[in-house]
Amino acid sequence: MVMQFPALGSRRAIIDRRAISDTINALAMEHRGDSARLRAAIVQELKAALDEGRAEVARRLEAKPTRGRESVTAFAFLIDQILRLLYDATTHHLYPAGNRSTGERIALIAVGGYGRGEMAPHSDVDIGFITPWKPTGWTEQVIESMLYSLWDLGLKVGHSSRSIDETMRMAKADLTVRTALLEARYVWGDRALYEETSVRFDAEVMQGNARAFVTEKLEEREERHKRMGDSRYVVEPNVKEGKGGLRDLHTLFWIGKYVNRVRSVAELVDVGLLTQLELRQFQKAEDFLWAVRCHLHTITGRAEDRLTFDLQLETATRMRFTGRAGRSGVERFMRYYFLNAKIVGDLTAVFLAHLDDQMAEKGRRYIPSIFRRPKKLDGFVLERGRLSLPSDDFFQADPVRLLEIFAVADKHGLQIHPSAIRAASRDAGLITAKIRKDARANAAFLQVLTSPRDPETVLRWMNESTVFGRFVPDFRRVVAQMQFDMYHHYTVDEHTIRAVGLLSRIEKGELPQDHPLATDLMGKILSRRVLYVSVLLHDIAKGRGGDHSLLGAEVAEHLCPRLGLTPAETETVAWLVRYHLLMSATAFKRDLSDYKTILDFVDVVQSPERLRLLLCLTVVDIRAVGPGVWNSWKRQLLGDLYESAEEVLRLGHKQKGRGERVIVKQETLQRALGIDDDAFAAFSKRLPESYWIAEPDDILFHNAQHILAAGESPLSIAAQYYPQRGATLVTVYAADHPGLFYRVAGAIHLAGGNIIDARIHTTRDGVAIDNFLVQDPLGGAFHSPDQLKRIRNAIEDSLSNRHRMITKLAARPLPRTRAEAFRIEPNVLIDNKASNRFTVVEVNARDRPALLFSLANALFQSKVTVHSAHVATYGERAVDTFYVTDLFGGKIESKARLQTLERRLLEAAGGEVGEALERA
Structure with a gap:
């Protein structure tokens, strides 16, 4: 019998099965005849063993924080022993059967990743109960009791209970079942039953359909990548399912196992699907990715596989990445993560090329190629439609060819054979300062960069082969470099x-x-x-x-x-x-x-x-x-x-200058409104030139309808979906006063809205016409009539002083946001030179609900008038700019007033809404 987990040391420090078995036997004697109390006592004993084992595995991970394989192997071993102890206790003490029939046999198998002997701390325990035929009363009792005990232990169990015939039928019909059983491993129970299942799976399910399995797995992989963002360089990657993650490595092993019947990753070398170097890369990347996944599970206490910003910080600390050379520890950690994800991508390409070559020798292929034969290839050759090398030392003879191969591929629209990409990666170090200055090399690079065909694809090949970074060393410094913020999605x-x-x-x-x-x-x-x-x-x-x-x-x-x-x-x-x-x-x-x-x-x-x-x-x-x-x-x-x-x-070359643009906009609006010259003149002269320049034609039309419909009304509020901006347009027409802006901003927040832009205008006779673009907290627009009504009512209540808005806002619980993972020091910049008429105030702060209201309230308390507000967000960072004057319409020049304004805005930007409002 092959020893499971041969590399795992100090097993009894994780769990001492013999000692626990003796304890359970003693408990059975103590509680003889009372199966309910016995089962509870067994579960309690196993729970203590599970907790101690988990703590030991966690200690080992803490001691060697980048050795993920060790941790997942240790945890799989721990679960094995728990299952064996539980199986023995259930069949010997809880449901003993003296004379079992041939149908009263059970084989307990591990499937999926657990079957491979790998488990993260909070992964599902995927097991199967195999019976010879339909389950008997005894087998049903044993399986049900074991499952209840596993749930009582707090384990999340994925389970199936099938006869051998049913197992074969399901495996043939369902790719997921077939993949899970591909890695099935005997845990405990009737070994002969397991062996029979294994032999039949090989003969009845795997024989003769390897090509279909490979095709299905590759299609499944592509679909998964699309779901996860279709890039291995997304800044919050999924360690398990994302591109360049663990699932990609496992897919290679599944394909190799299905096609060549290998039992371990190391055997992929023996069958020619990986080289020794590629095997080491595979194992190194897998070790690191498993370590990251284990830390994620440990930090969160659940099966968390997404490396979100807040978890990146703690994982980097746990894995002992520290800051240096202009990069923080978390940025260095994420760069190393992406470099490993890149290795996974490179391994996938060469693995599939080896597989393609194997199948081509048998007269059939898995991966389609382009069959074109251009005449001039600058010494390169075609290998089944892909650009390749005439000899293994082709790059060494002339390193400029490391650039030329990509230019030739671009020129003729050819794919590059993975063996040539691998040779380019191996020989990229030949690109020295001399080669970088070579005119041919630079011409080839520029040809690719400025190609009228598909420069993105060829540059990506060049980057993945490391030729790009070798040829442009400055670019090499940003390869796999993430920016620790919520704005940038990629490296x-x-x-x-x-x-x-x-x-x-x-x-x-x-x-x-x-x-x-x-x-x-x-x-x-x-x-x-x-x-x-x-x-x-x-x-x-x-x-x-x-x-x-x-x-x-x-x-x-x-x-x-x-x-x-x-x-x-x-x-x-x-x-x-x-x-x-x-x-x-x-x-x-x-x-x-x-x-x-x-x-x-x-x-x-x-x-x-x-x-x-x-x-x-x-x-x-x-x-x-x-x-x-x-x-x-x-x-x-x-x-x-x-x-x-x-x-x-x-x-002088444009037909429409600033003044002419205003006239054209006014003429267009008058035609759209269909009103006579006198009525339109009375309307248009109320509005300043800045209003006509600032607003597009559709907003001008909407505002004009609003103003004309309002007549002599002191307050008119409109809210409607504005599809051109993917937001809700809220327009407020009201008598202007200094607190108007902050009251409207607060009301919109109370109604559940998030202001993304505000344009504030005042007519020449002292009435405000303010346009707000509003989205919900997730970036969508308000659509439903109820939402629009809620915004209108909230603004009307606020402007009519029907409630103390500050009290309501302070009492409103603020949702926690992902932005809280970042610390951004608030900063206020005041510029009196950026505008001839206004003091321009720019506030940088961490984005949060009600930030704009807090800032608007600080401006109101500082006795300034807001003429326009411009709201921009860059991930977790908000940049809000206000054009303001004093209450008399002049710039704010006093040094003391400017200092007070800066202090109030800093307090509003840095504090929570309640704190800012208490001072109001």
């Missing part, structure tokens, strides 16, 4: 490659509805390769402990000449990298109806070509951050800024 290298891919798709006209302006501008850009290089370099200096825009510009100044760019192109790339955040910061955090905002922006941009390049770079940078970050609201704000800036840069 820096993945974000960058996705941005290049988005730029290519926009250029090819594939995203005209999402990005109409960028699509139009790509055809007008004169410096195409400047744009692609700037996208590549915009984040290349992240993680260096300084301003990555400034540091990145320095990288660009050194790298661009090497790539073959002219001095003028180099200057433009460096400028774009230096200012790649300027356009989004201006559009999202400043009032675009304030003419000085536009002039200050144009003063930095200076040319129409730079403006076009910056717009395209900004769009792909934002969209490549992750799903859901780009939206129509951002598209409109960037478009408005572009249009306004272009008018200034091309003065």
